[in-house]
Amino acid sequence: MKVTFKGDYALKAVLDLALHYNKELVTGHDLAQRIDAPIKFLEQVLLDLKKGGFVESRRGNIGGYLLSKAPVQITVGEIIRFIEGPTEPISCVRESYSNCTDIHRCVFKKIWQRVSQATSDIIDNVTFEDLVSQVNAGRQVLAYSI
Amino acid sequence: MKVTFKGDYALKAVLDLALHYNKELVTGHDLAQRIDAPIKFLEQVLLDLKKGGFVESRRGNIGGYLLSKAPVQITVGEIIRFIEGPTEPISCVRESYSNCTDIHRCVFKKIWQRVSQATSDIIDNVTFEDLVSQVNAGRQVLAYSI
DNA sequence: GTATACTCTACTTTGTCAATAGGAATTATA
């Protein structure tokens, strides 16, 4: 698995929207500032997330973005796969792996499958509600320490 | 983690050399044919593997390549990291991850670290001796089934 | 000395990533 800037922005954007879930709309401008992304690039990412059914939007004055599902219903794995594609370390399109007749090559395929499974076990079991809780817990620690 | 053709070729080359360990030298030509790689590209990979201390070579007529350590002493993880670099899904060079002061960003760093650890647990615990055994076991199955 | 093989460096092609740009469409509100 590889995570590009695009995927990174997407995850941070969804987390920010999760933090504002059931509260207010978030404008692209504010979002871009908080997650430190170029606004025009972020707009494209948000458009993708919209097509993927993760995000909704309201146009015009006082418009903005919001999550289309509850944070508990969105996992990190869903976002990553949607933006980055399959998480396998090697593409199965590569013919020597999809059509695994030669034993020399087949042994590696098993390894990539194990890695892929281990990765999925992690990213598919973290929801954005989990992340919101972590952020809030972190904030409390910060508040106490002051 | 991402595995490019270069890494793929490197792994297959080392496996092929492992299958010939303590037997005979393997020429670049033969190697390229068996693992289905462009010879001139494979030569560069083998040169890298030599610099990394995994492979030795003999020049001239009846020259070729051989492993510089026993297959049991080489892991898949070593080869991958040497050829592809770090296995983390996201680069720690990205300042928001190396300098993790903002909680919004920090929660994802933990996930990438878990993925990275899970990946290492797999690839660092497979030696090329393991792979040789698998190949030989596969060959026996094939022999019986005929 | 010649065929065979590895060594080294440079180059090319192709594709993706990340960002930039500019306008079109939509909507609240003064």
Add this chain to the structure above:
DNA sequence: TATAATTCCTATTGACAAAGTAGAGTATAC
């Protein structure tokens, strides 16, 4: 209705790496 704020859509660019190509140079067995 005009305007400001906002999302939507498409095109383009610059940088970089991945994958392969090329050719000359060096070593060695026979």
